[in-house]
Amino acid sequence: MTAPRPGVDPNAVRPEAGAPVLVAFAGLPGVGKTTLALRVGAALRAPVLPVDPVEQALGRYGLVGDVPGMAAYGAVAGLAEVQLGLGLSVVVDAVNPVASARGLWHDLAERAGVPLRVIEVHCGDEAEHRRRVEARPPDQHHPTWEQTLLRRAEYEPLIGPRLVVDTAVDADPLPGILAYLR
Structure with a gap:
């Protein structure tokens, strides 16, 4: 994540009711990002753009570049820009490690003239996080627990304005997320 632009207070721009907003989810696999992104997309009546299937499609065609996943992030950013240009909010579902x-989302929000809201999702209960990862169907699309631990070791800490959601907590985070987006 890049530092806020000089002279721009990221908290000063508040979306008006119905005004488009770019929502970027971040967090390790298995923490509940996709579930929350889909719920937020439904609540906002906004398209949800997941990076994983784009990355998988690019891989099937041998189009994954030197920096794993960045081509997929760029493709999703391009699709998001079209939707924002139509006046729609957009929800991005990605690890954003x-x-x-x-930085793609910061740059896109600035170009589109919309506020960016980052939501970092984690599961504060490691045993529950492992259970969720291991409960997924074993295939090339879902990382194993060992692969998730490797991704955690490479995950760069998020710095800057964001909402942090712990999905191990019993309370439904959706009302708090929607309040943050207003």
Whole structure:
């Protein structure tokens, strides 16, 4: 994630009711990002753009570049820009593990003239997180627990304005997320 632009207070721009907003989810696999992204998309009546299937499609055609996943992030950013240009809010569902990936959303929000709202999702109960990862169907699309731990070791800490959601907590986070987006 890049630092806020000089002279721009990221908290000063508040979306008006019905005004488009770019929502970027971040967090490790298995923490509940996709579930929350889909719920937020439904509540906002906004398209949800997941990076994983784009990355998988690019891989099937041998189009994954030197920086794994960045081509998929760029493709999703392009699709998001079209939707924002139509006046729609957009929800991005991605791990967003490194600053360069997160920077795409900052740049896009600035170009589109919409506020960016980052939601970092984690599961504060490691046993529950492992259970969720291991409960997924074993295939090339879902990482194993060992692969998730490797991704955690490479995950660059998020710095800057964001809402942090712990899905191990019993309370439904959706009302708090929607309040943050207003």
